Amino acid sequence: MSATAQQEAAPGGLWSRISLGQKQVIWAxxxxxxxxxxxxxxxxxxxxxxxxxxxxxxxxxxxxSFVGFENYQRxxxxxxxxxxxxxxxxxxxxxxxISLLISFVVAYYLDRVRFMHxxxxxxxxxxxxxxxxxxxxxxxxxxQPVPIxxxxxxxxxxxxxxxxxxxxxxxxxxxxxxxAVWAGLGFQVIIFLAGxxxxxxxxxxxxxxxxxxxxxxxxxxxxxxxxxxxxxxVVFSSIGFLRIFDQVYNINTNDPGGPLNSTxxxxxxxxxxxxxxxxxxxxxxxxxxxxxxxLVISLVQLRLMRDR
Amino acid sequence: MRADAPSxxxxxxxxxxxxxxxxxxxxxxxxxxVTPLLFMLSTSLKDASQVYDLRVxxxxxxxxxxxxxxxxxxxxxxxxxxxxxxxxxTLSNVFFDSLVGYTLAKFRFRGRYIVFIAILSTLMIxxxxxxxxxxxxxxxxxxxxxxxxxMFPGMMTAFGTFLMKQFxxxxxxxxxxxxxxxxxxxxxxxWKIAMPLVTPALSxxxxxxxxxxxxxxxxxxxxxxxxxxxxxxxxLSSFAVEQSIQWEKIMTGASIATLPTLVVFLFLxxxxxxxxxxxxxxx
Numbered sequence: 001m002s003a004t005a006q007q008e009a010a011p012g013g014l015w016s017r018i019s020l021g022q023k024q025v026i027w028a029x030x031x032x033x034x035x036x037x038x039x040x041x042x043x044x045x046x047x048x049x050x051x052x053x054x055x056x057x058x059x060x061x062x063x064x065s066f067v068g069f070e071n072y073q074r075x076x077x078x079x080x081x082x083x084x085x086x087x088x089x090x091x092x093x094x095x096x097x098i099s100l101l102i103s104f105v106v107a108y109y110l111d112r113v114r115f116m117h118x119x120x121x122x123x124x125x126x127x128x129x130x131x132x133x134x135x136x137x138x139x140x141x142x143x144q145p146v147p148i149x150x151x152x153x154x155x156x157x158x159x160x161x162x163x164x165x166x167x168x169x170x171x172x173x174x175x176x177x178x179x180a181v182w183a184g185l186g187f188q189v190i191i192f193l194a195g196x197x198x199x200x201x202x203x204x205x206x207x208x209x210x211x212x213x214x215x216x217x218x219x220x221x222x223x224x225x226x227x228x229x230x231x232x233x234v235v236f237s238s239i240g241f242l243r244i245f246d247q248v249y250n251i252n253t254n255d256p257g258g259p260l261n262s263t264x265x266x267x268x269x270x271x272x273x274x275x276x277x278x279x280x281x282x283x284x285x286x287x288x289x290x291x292x293x294x295l296v297i298s299l300v301q302l303r304l305m306r307d308r
Numbered sequence: 309m310r311a312d313a314p315s316x317x318x319x320x321x322x323x324x325x326x327x328x329x330x331x332x333x334x335x336x337x338x339x340x341x342v343t344p345l346l347f348m349l350s351t352s353l354k355d356a357s358q359v360y361d362l363r364v365x366x367x368x369x370x371x372x373x374x375x376x377x378x379x380x381x382x383x384x385x386x387x388x389x390x391x392x393x394x395x396x397x398t399l400s401n402v403f404f405d406s407l408v409g410y411t412l413a414k415f416r417f418r419g420r421y422i423v424f425i426a427i428l429s430t431l432m433i434x435x436x437x438x439x440x441x442x443x444x445x446x447x448x449x450x451x452x453x454x455x456x457x458x459m460f461p462g463m464m465t466a467f468g469t470f471l472m473k474q475f476x477x478x479x480x481x482x483x484x485x486x487x488x489x490x491x492x493x494x495x496x497x498x499w500k501i502a503m504p505l506v507t508p509a510l511s512x513x514x515x516x517x518x519x520x521x522x523x524x525x526x527x528x529x530x531x532x533x534x535x536x537x538x539x540x541x542x543x544l545s546s547f548a549v550e551q552s553i554q555w556e557k558i559m560t561g562a563s564i565a566t567l568p569t570l571v572v573f574l575f576l577x578x579x580x581x582x583x584x585x586x587x588x589x590x591x
Binding site for chain 2: 021023024025027028029031032034035036038039042043044045046047049050053106109110112113115116118120121122123124125126127129130131132133134135137138139141142147148150153179182185186187190191193194195198229232239243245246249250253267270271274275280283284287288290291294295298
């Protein structure tokens with residue numbers, strides 16, 4: 001909009017003498033000026049600052065001074081970090097395949113259904129529109145022992161023993177993961193549906209004329225042609241599970257990440273290091289490690305899926 | 309985009325038993341998906357004595373929980389905070405992301421590619437890594453506990469810019485040339501000619517931005533300290549902690565936080581589903 005000002009300031013002067021191409025360049029940079037300023041101040045500068053803070057001993061009270069790789073050394077020698085590292089990957093390793101398998105099966109059959117198609121699709125999609133922090137409380141209530149918790153009540157009515165869920169170090173992580181998978185399913189179903197619809201009908205017709213069975217059509221036509229969709233969803237949902245926080249924080253507010261840190265993901269560790277212990281430098285090192293993990297996982301997945 | 313028509317892959321002209329089984333299983337799965345929402349709503353309509361009665365239709369439905377929680381004033385405040393913040397951030401993204409996306413798609417100038425790559429590269433940086441510098445920035449400039457403090461990190465996004473660039477590339481140059489010959493300035497050409505041609509993408513971007521900010525928890529939790537400035541998710545979280553085991557109150561709060569998006573969806577299902585498909589495929 002600076003270009004507009006120039007235009008008005010010199011109606012018959014400079015502006016009319018420069019070429020159309022030059023005007024275009026001025027307009028372009030005029031449009032980009034404010035956004036670029038934003039990206040420099042709010043994105044690029046903080047990125048460098050995060051790397052810098054990770055090699056300082058900054059706490060909120062004391063100014064930062066350079067300590068080299070001390071924070072990283074401390075982190076890699078911290079048993080809590082390795083526990084958290086393991087948890088974070090458990091969310092990924094369980095969450096991504098389970099959610100993609102369910103959503104693909106749902107989308108595959110939903111694609112052929114006409115009767116009440118958009119109603120059924122809406123049932124699967126609704127949880128995607130919910131607030132994770134709110135839903136964590138609903139699930140937390142579900143997981144309570146009898147007579148409060150719905151799940152244990154149902155189990156009891158079938159004569160199945162009570163499950164501790166959030167109170168058990170082995171069951172808590174899957175129990176925290178369930179609402180995350182549940183909430184993300186609708187999005188994945190919609191994306192799979194869009195991918196399935198992008199496959200030309202003629203391919204199916206030709207396959208059927210050739211006498212291919214449904215299973216063969218799925219393996220040889222549907223799945224290969226769905227690969228771009230699959231790559232997108234694998235990378236997208238993996239990043240989501242590696243960054244899980246809202247559900248974990250809300251489902252156990254007495255001891256976030258508990259019991260005994262068995263559900264604590266890296267983002268929660270970062271939050272607690274920064275805003276409970278105020279060890280900002282140490283927390284910054286953890287954010288850099290998170291960045292590295294996300295980067296490596298995304299690149300590995302893209303590489304693996306492109307080759308196949 | 310056949311967003312609402314099932315695919316033609318397998319016409320259902322013949323009703324086979326297998327189809328009926330598949331439909332029934334899909335339907336049951338769908339009902340299971342909304343069960344948590346039904347229980348949440350149902351419990352919010354029960355009084356404390358009925359909470360342990362797990363029937364989905366309450367015996368004596370009451371709005372007392374809603375009246376009590378809303379008359380307390382805090383939820384109204386958080387609701388207003390969330391709404392204002394989500395609307396402003398959405399407007400900002402719709403404006404700036406499409407302006408930048410348009411510039412990168414339709415102008416030829418030196419440095420265009422570098423600008424594009426630079427903006428795109430910010431997609432690789434997770435928010436969590438920027439949160440500490442943002443917090444530092446917010447406390448230095450006195451933005452902690454303010455709308456601006458909650459909003460500033462999301463005023464523009466690389467995702468939105470990339471999405472809009474993709475769509476503006478599909479706008480024919482002839483349209484823009486014709487407007488240029490008519491003597492329109494570049495800003496008017498973008499706003500009056502190009503923008504109306506990409507409304508599906510704009511609504512997709514608006515839906516995603518609004519939903520993302522409405523449900524956002526991590527950053528608002530960090531940057532707000534006084535209850536007046538909480539957003540709905542952060543407020544609900546603090547409210548639920550203080551209610552401890554009064555589940556009917558917590559479910560009422562959760563319903564207040566969740567219902568608006570669900571109601572909007574019921575009216576705009578077609579557009580929202582199409583928007584998600586567009587953003588997912590092109591984004």
